[in-house]
Amino acid sequence: MVIDSQLMSFFTAGSLIVIGIFAALFLDNLIKKIIGLAFLADGVNLFIITMGYKAGGIVYIFMPNMTISNFAQNASYPLPFALVLTSIVIGASTLAVMLGLVIVLNKRHGSLSASKILGDKGE
Amino acid sequence: MIEYVLMITTVLGAIIALMQRDLLKAAILTGIPGISIAFLFQFLLAPDVALTQAIVGSAIVPVFFALAVLRTRREEETE
Amino acid sequence: MNELIAVMVILPIASALFLNFLHEKDRTIKILAIVTAFVLPVLALIAPFGTHYFGGYVPLAQNMTIGQDLPALITNTQLFQFHPGIVYIFNSAQQLLIFVLCLIAFLAIFTSLNETKRPSGVYAFLMFMGTASISAILLSDDIFNLFVFFEIAALAQVGIIVASGIKNNYETALKYTLLGNIAGPLLLLGIALLLGLTGNVNITDIIYSLKHGLVNPYSPAILMALGLITFGWMYASGLPPFHTIKSAVYSKALPHGAALLQAFSVFSMVAIGIILLRMFSYIPFTKTAIIGISLLAMVLGITMAIVQTDFKRMLGFLAVGELGYIGIGLGLGTAFGITAGLFQAVNEAIITAFLFIGFGTVLYKTRTADTRKLGGMMFVNPRLALLVLLAGFAMAGVPPLNAFQSKLMLIQASLQSGLPELGIIMILLSIVTFMTFMKAFYTIYMRPKPADLKILDNKIPRSTIISMVVFLIICVILGLFPQLATNSLQTLAAGLV
Numbered sequence: 269m270v271i272d273s274q275l276m277s278f279f280t281a282g283s284l285i286v287i288g289i290f291a292a293l294f295l296d297n298l299i300k301k302i303i304g305l306a307f308l309a310d311g312v313n314l315f316i317i318t319m320g321y322k323a324g325g326i327v328y329i330f331m332p333n334m335t336i337s338n339f340a341q342n343a344s345y346p347l348p349f350a351l352v353l354t355s356i357v358i359g360a361s362t363l364a365v366m367l368g369l370v371i372v373l374n375k376r377h378g379s380l381s382a383s384k385i386l387g388d389k390g391e
Numbered sequence: 392m393i394e395y396v397l398m399i400t401t402v403l404g405a406i407i408a409l410m411q412r413d414l415l416k417a418a419i420l421t422g423i424p425g426i427s428i429a430f431l432f433q434f435l436l437a438p439d440v441a442l443t444q445a446i447v448g449s450a451i452v453p454v455f456f457a458l459a460v461l462r463t464r465r466e467e468e469t470e
Numbered sequence: 471m472n473e474l475i476a477v478m479v480i481l482p483i484a485s486a487l488f489l490n491f492l493h494e495k496d497r498t499i500k501i502l503a504i505v506t507a508f509v510l511p512v513l514a515l516i517a518p519f520g521t522h523y524f525g526g527y528v529p530l531a532q533n534m535t536i537g538q539d540l541p542a543l544i545t546n547t548q549l550f551q552f553h554p555g556i557v558y559i560f561n562s563a564q565q566l567l568i569f570v571l572c573l574i575a576f577l578a579i580f581t582s583l584n585e586t587k588r589p590s591g592v593y594a595f596l597m598f599m600g601t602a603s604i605s606a607i608l609l610s611d612d613i614f615n616l617f618v619f620f621e622i623a624a625l626a627q628v629g630i631i632v633a634s635g636i637k638n639n640y641e642t643a644l645k646y647t648l649l650g651n652i653a654g655p656l657l658l659l660g661i662a663l664l665l666g667l668t669g670n671v672n673i674t675d676i677i678y679s680l681k682h683g684l685v686n687p688y689s690p691a692i693l694m695a696l697g698l699i700t701f702g703w704m705y706a707s708g709l710p711p712f713h714t715i716k717s718a719v720y721s722k723a724l725p726h727g728a729a730l731l732q733a734f735s736v737f738s739m740v741a742i743g744i745i746l747l748r749m750f751s752y753i754p755f756t757k758t759a760i761i762g763i764s765l766l767a768m769v770l771g772i773t774m775a776i777v778q779t780d781f782k783r784m785l786g787f788l789a790v791g792e793l794g795y796i797g798i799g800l801g802l803g804t805a806f807g808i809t810a811g812l813f814q815a816v817n818e819a820i821i822t823a824f825l826f827i828g829f830g831t832v833l834y835k836t837r838t839a840d841t842r843k844l845g846g847m848m849f850v851n852p853r854l855a856l857l858v859l860l861a862g863f864a865m866a867g868v869p870p871l872n873a874f875q876s877k878l879m880l881i882q883a884s885l886q887s888g889l890p891e892l893g894i895i896m897i898l899l900s901i902v903t904f905m906t907f908m909k910a911f912y913t914i915y916m917r918p919k920p921a922d923l924k925i926l927d928n929k930i931p932r933s934t935i936i937s938m939v940v941f942l943i944i945c946v947i948l949g950l951f952p953q954l955a956t957n958s959l960q961t962l963a964a965g966l967v
Contacts, residue, residue, distance in 0.1 A: 273394050277435065280398040284424070285659070287405050292652055297467045298644075299414050299460060303421055305651040306452055307405050310428055312655040312662065313444075319666040321435040328436070344436040348665060351614050352440050355658060358621045360447050360455075362651055365625060367459040369632070369644040374463040376640070380414075381468050386645055 277318040284311030298370050298380045302363065309359035313352045320348035394434045401427040412467050418456035425449040474517035475560045476524065478568065479606045482510060486598035489591040496589050503594040507579045510572035510601070519561050521611075527555030548684070553672040558609040563812065563962035566955060567737060568605050570816050573944075574733045574823045575601040577937040581827055582726040584933040585834060593633050597730055600626035604734050607741045613661050614671040616745070620657065620706060623734060624650040630727045631719055639722040646719055649705060649712065657702030663695040664749075677749055687752060696750050700759065703746060707739030708790050709767045709797070717771075717786030721839075725830025728782065729823035732789045736819040739793055740812060743800045747808070747966050757803045764797025765895065772899050775906050781829055782839045784910055785822070788865070788903060792818045795896065799880050802887045808963035810879035813955050817872040817948060821864045824941035828858040831930050832914055836923060841910055846919025854930065855915045857938045862911060864945045866904035872948035879956075 284307050291304025321344055328346040330339055370380070377385050404423030411417040425448025432441035485506040492499050531550045579597055583589045603619035603626065610616050624647070631643040665671055667689070668679040680687045703709070708716025716735065720728040743760070750756045771791025778784040796818065799811015831854055832847055833839055848855045864871035867878075877900060884892040948955055 276395065276398055277431065280401055280431075283402050284405060285655075287402070287409070288655075289652065291409050292648065295409065297414070299456065299463070300409060300417065300467070301648060303408060303417060303456065305648070305655075306421060307424065308652065308655050310424065310448065312659050314428055314431065315659065316662045316665070317432055317435050317437050317440060319662060320437070325436060327438060329438075345669070347669075347671070348662070349437045349440050351665075351671070352437070353443055354614075354618060356440070356443055356447050358618065358654075360451055362621065362625065362647065362654070363452060364455055365628060366644065366647050366651065367455055369628075369640055369647065371459055371462050373640050373644060379468065380463055386641055 272323075274318060274321055274323060277321070278315065281311045281315035281318060284308070284314065287311075296382050298373075298382055298385070299367075301382060302366050302370065305366070306359065306363055309355070313355055313359075316348045316352050316355070320345040394431065397427045397431050397434070400424075401431065413465060414460045414467055415457060415465055418460050419453055421456055422449045422453040425452060472518050472520040472522050472560065474513065475520070475522040475558050475609065478510070478513055478517065478560075479558075479602050479609065481506065481513070482598040482602035482605070486595045486602065489598070490595040492591045499589045499591045499594065500583050503579055503583060503589070503598075506598070507572075507576040511569050511576060514565055514569040514572055517560060517565070519565070522558040522560070523553070524556040524558070527553075529553050548675075548678065548682075551678075552670065552675045553611075556615050557611040557672060557674075558606075559611045560609060561961065562958040564608055566816065566958040567608055567740065567812075570819055571604055571608070571733055571737050572601065573940075574819060575730055577827070577940060578726040578730040578823065581729075581830075581931075581934050581937050582724070584931040585724075585726065585830075590633070593630075596626050596629040596633065597727075600630065600730065600734055604737050604741075607738055611673050612671055613664065613673055613676070613745070616742070617654075617658055617661055620702065620738070621650075621654055623706070623738065624654065627719065627731055627734060630731060631722050634722060634724045634727060636722050636724070642715070642718045642722045646715055649715060653702050653705035656698050657705075660695040660698030660702065663691050663698070667691055667695075673745060673748060680749065680752070692750075693753070696746070696753065696756065699742070699746060700763075703739070703742040704763065706742060707735050707793060709739070709763050709793060710770055713767060713771055713774075713787070713790045717774075717783055717790055720786035720789060720826075721780060721782035725782075725826050725833060728786070729826040729830075732786075732822045732826065733819045735789070736793065736796070736815050736822075739796060740800075740815045743797070744962070744966065747800060747803070751803065751966065757801045760797055760801035761892070764794040764801060765892075766794075767791065767797065768794025768895070768899055772902050772906070776902070776909075779841050780839050781832070781841050781844075781910050781914065782826075784841075784906065785825055785829060788825075788906065789818075789822045791899070791903065792822065792865070794899075795877065795880060798892055798896070799883065802883050802889070802892075803967065804883060804887055805960070805964045805967050806879070807883035807887060808966055809956055809959045810876055810883045812959045812963065813952065814873070814876040814880060816955055817864075817876050817945075820941055820944055820948075821861060821873060824861040824938060824945070825858070825865060827934060827937055827941070828854070828861050829914075831858075831934060834928070834930060834934075835925055837926065838923075841913045843920060843923060844914045845917045845923060846915075848915040849919070850925055851930070854935070854938075857935075857942060858915070859911060860942055860945075861938075862904070862907040864949075866907060867900050868904075870946065870949045872945045872952070875949055875952040879952075 288304045288308025325344045326342045328343040401424045408420035429445035603623040606619040667685045775787035796815045867873045881893040
């Protein structure tokens with residue numbers, strides 16, 4: 269294989285992070301900003317998962333027909349995966365909070381534009 | 392080879408979702424990077440995380456966005 | 471094992487979840503919340519010092535029943551010493567910090583239950599959740615556990631802002647979450663880089679890997695992790711560039727909420743600052759960066775406080791400015807300097823909570839926070855005015871109150887480290903702080919009452935006055951006997967150098 273798939277996966281995660289930060293900072297629509305933040309969280313999760321990947325390895329589940337040394341030498345690193353499970357759930361819950369706030373603000377201002385809602389109050 | 396296709400879909404899907412003027416379309420399209428990342432997790436030897444991401448990324452998050460869009464407004468304002 | 475260490479985090483979470491389900495049962499909520507909030511500081515005092523391994527996962531070296539059959543590949547290497555589970559460390563410094571945090575939480579909850587017309591289970595839920603997560607951040611020796619509680623604390627803070635019902639609070643809450651959702655994943659990215667390099671999320675093990683050359687301690691990825699974790703630190707504590715949003719957060723919460731929120735910022739600043747020092751103090755740039763950020767926070771916070779017309783906003787900026795003193799103590803990097811910084815953190819958390827609750831009585835009586843519309847409050851209740859004045863004296867560092875001792879220690883520490891400029895800046899900014907406070911105090915309390923100011927006829931609850939008196943007593947005790955606090959903090963500070 270010419271291109272390393274782990275390296276490409278890191279690049280994918282990096283581009284998701286960049287796209288997410290760009291959208292969160294420069295797009296005016298609040299829903300779009302939050303979509304960008306969801307991509308940012310996805311990108312970081314992908315980054316962590318890619319770190320635990322082992323090229324040509326096996327899944328980190330210990331099956332009865334494996335030997336310990338074989339498992340230890342070939343399995344991918346399971347700690348990052350455990351972290352990502354928590355991180356996905358945290359991401360989804362903060363997303364719900366933000367969307368709830370956006371719904372309330374849209375009712376008050378009749379707009380979804382960040383510059384109209386958040387700007388020009390000097391706060 | 393399939394993983395490269397998934398990586399390209401992830402990035403392109405993210406960009407296309409953010410380029411929509413119709414917010415409901417943008418909300419639904421967030422599912423594309425979500426589900427491609429889930430398949431990528433499977434490829435990266437993390438089947439349990441892939442399962443969670445498949446549910447959260449391709450169903451729950453787009454539905455959250457779609458509900459928020461339906462309760463606010465559909466079109467992005469242009470100045 | 472020391473189960474009580476875990477109980478310090480589990481008890482507030484459990485009672486928070488339980489309170490959330492109680493609805494319309496006002497008396498039950500009140501009794502349960504006050505009892506739990508009272509138990510928390512007591513728990514911090516009686517819990518034995520030590521280490522708690524969650525799930526009983528001790529390092530292999532300490533668990534001989536598993537350890538004896540393992541091959542030499544594992545027993546001869548550091549794998550044998552590494553911590554497989556989440557670890558909480560509880561020592562004298564953590565005891566003092568958690569005691570002060572839980573005491574402020576108790577007094578804030580006590581005040582809020584009596585000031586609001588109907589006690590709300592959800593509001594108490596948010597306050598307990600925040601307290602639990604900051605306690606966990608202080609205790610945790612596991613950097614991912616820290617991230618989880620960082621996010622929970624951010625959500626609880628947003629909830630406290632939303633619950634206040636003050637004008638424009640939703641806008642501030644959304645802004646704070648948007649920034650938090652950039653800072654949170656970036657902090658996680660920093661943690662991920664450390665995890666990828668060292669294969670560990672336990673701070674002690676990461677430090678071992680860095681110090682013993684298992685990884686290159688100057689690799690660019692480590693420096694990037696340092697930058698990203700510092701970014702999360704700045705967000706959690708409200709250092710620049712987050713000082714404006716943080717002071718807005720304080721001003722959009724109810725006074726007792728703001729008293730608790732600033733304690734959250736102070737203690738998360740201390741906790742993550744200690745972690746940064748523990749892991750990265752070998753990089754000379756770390757301490758310089760901490761001092762630089764702190765100086766910026768001090769100057770920006772205090773100068774922006776002068777021009778505010780809303781006294782809650784003014785207090786918010788002063789609170790951010792005072793954070794700079796803590797940061798300078800940590801950034802000096804000597805044992806004496808770090809002790810002084812931690813002592814200043816304890817003092818600042820108490821004094822700012824005192825000030826927020828004290829000025830909250832003005833809000834309670836008049837329903838306005840605009841200093842241009844206020845005046846003559848001295849004649850409404852002179853004793854309260856005296857208490858607020860003493861709080862202001864404490865913040866500016868007037869002897870014999872507590873901040874005098876810690877600011878004196880900070881100035882001595884900066885002289886010892888060969889940076890007398892910092893001492894001069896700290897003295898100057900203390901004078902400016904005092905001036906800002908006196909200006910606000912004069913306009914609110916001493917000048918003649920404006921004709922259109924309506925003072926409501928509601929009586930200030932006795933619990934508010936009790937809370938303020940308790941804060942004053944602690945200020946005086948720590949001012950007269952600073953060794954009560956510094957003795958507990960010295961061990962931690964000496965371990966960081």
